Amino acid sequence: QLKKVKKQKVLLMGKSGSGKSSMRSIIFSNYLARDTRRLGATIDIDLSHVKFLGNLTLNLWDCGGQEAFMENYLSQQRAHVFSNVGVLIYVFDIESRDVERDLATYVNIISALGQYSREAKVFVLIHKMDLIQSTNREAIFNQRVAVVRRKTAEAVAILHKHQPSPSSLSESEGGIDLDMHLFATSIWDQSLYKAWASIIHDLVPNLGVIETQLASLGVAIDADEILLFERTSFLVVSRWSSHEGDRNPYGDRFERMSNILKSWKHTCSKFTGTPRNAEQFTEFEYKMGPTFSMFVTKFTANTYILVAMPPGEARFNSAKLNVAAARPWFKFLDGPPVSAGPP
């Protein structure tokens, strides 16, 4: 049974200039990283409805981060902003000079969120990592993670004292935790796609159905790996790997493929002079002699599919036919299923 259309309120918060609007524009509006230099500071809240596949709408609240706005969110607009939140994405600028102050604001935001949307998931992005020399990135990120985790735990502990509720804020040995994930990101590399694919992943309706069907397709065509991308953002919606495909030593390959294919789309758009969000290419095939073969092709109206497979001409041709034949199984990705009940 397919589930109905979902709407999700997603808050995007963090200090002014930390890179919130930049990320959003790259992922959902096909900006190039360098185009973001032209973005002005966001005034108050910039609300957008992003359609993701046919059956998920993200209500993205890009909250301008200048201090006056932040204070306003926490006071006058508190209930309006923090109610019914599905996901909070909080962005820290790694280059920020005033870390203490950033953390204090963050703690206030977490408290407000805990008050109005205690089921919300929190994604913390430590952003602009490209400005740190690559050899130091991991250490600096880990340091920052520890601080953020500690501050979060403190904030949650206070909340807990005021309004005890065991449902989502659970007590563990190290202190109190909430459903929080941290990522190191930069608009200049694939790290952005890793974080955002993870943010999107749990929001996609019918994920179980997608996974099962990808797996049957993979087995049927003898693939080693299948990636399913959303057509505009090129975020990986779902993936499947064979036993052999799982041995692939490149653990970052999913976000890497998103990044590569999205910049390839930009290249094509520049060459053809057609808009960036237009469909740019079809039927990308690559056969590396007796090593492996792969293809990337338009799949359903809202998705692209990448198939990596063993070499062999006959195997390749039959896989392509079978992928085309499998499109109807995935039709539900394109629109709200007829069986959907009232919202």
Added chain:
Amino acid sequence: PDATAQQQPAKGAPRLLLMGQRRSGKSSISSVVFHKLPPNETLFIESTARIQKDSLSSFMDVQIWDFPGQIEIFENSNVTFDIDAIFGEIGALIWVIDAQDDYTESVARLHHTILNLQRSYPQINIEVFIHKVDGLSDDYKFDIQRNITIQIQDELSDQGIDNAPVNFHLTSIYDHSIFEAFSKVIQKLIPRLGQLEAMLTNLCRTCRFEKAYLFDVNTKIYIATDNTPEDMSSYEICCDFVDVIIDFTEVYGSWPRTQQWRDRLEGEPWDQPLEDQVACDRAEAGMILSDSQRPIMLREVDRFLALVAIMKEGSYDKMPQINMNVDVVVKGLEEFFRITKQKNIVEPT
């Protein structure tokens, strides 16, 4: 960088010298072009005090010497350089000028260097990279280029030198211009370039290709193209196509599969070694642009080189014949490089 290659540069390999003021971008250029460093990471490059020697082993071995900006080859009175050791086997001198900075001094030093070179090594190509032009408007870029060109040529003709081999390029590591400029520099060092170009021109005619390039895959330098007019946008898309293929190759083609995997694929119902199940034993790729159904194709020539072409609308249906023609050209190219390499060994310069 390969340490042994740095210590023992191949004898007779053409040499590219990178010179210019400090912070003009020399090390960044060689890191981006020859070591695939992402351009924004060049912010962390430290300035070095000694000559940095790199070598590119590809279809042709090339050495790249990166000179620290403060070294004055011809003016330093305390240290004497073995001028002949530096310029003796040189293929080209690349002079890097920072276009975002005051370039008066750099132009003066360049002029001085050209004069000195003209005396003993008049055949050396001097390639001026007017660099860091990203972020500058087109008008401003061309103004700078005109200024510098006129200055150099005027001063040289004052000294009675009228046709020194000096060329100008507008470059930036943030786009394809640096690769394009290097392509032009390297092409001048290739023996029998005309023959290569003729082969590509022929291929374009027989297969109705719009444009074809022979790429050095590791550096994205194109070493030859057909005789249709230069076109930056074709080069860019072919360059990026090579990039995509390199990434695919690394992620899915660079790690060993298990024997069980192979056994299963070679067993029932295929009953054939994998090598016999494929139509082509080299890398081949194709992609169709949505707007006008123009395909782009790539074919591996050897370990270093790949042929990349933009095809005409609707030619995808003719792929089988096209592939046969491409096969023939690839064989021809292999033969060409086999002979060229041999010649290099027989007649060291």
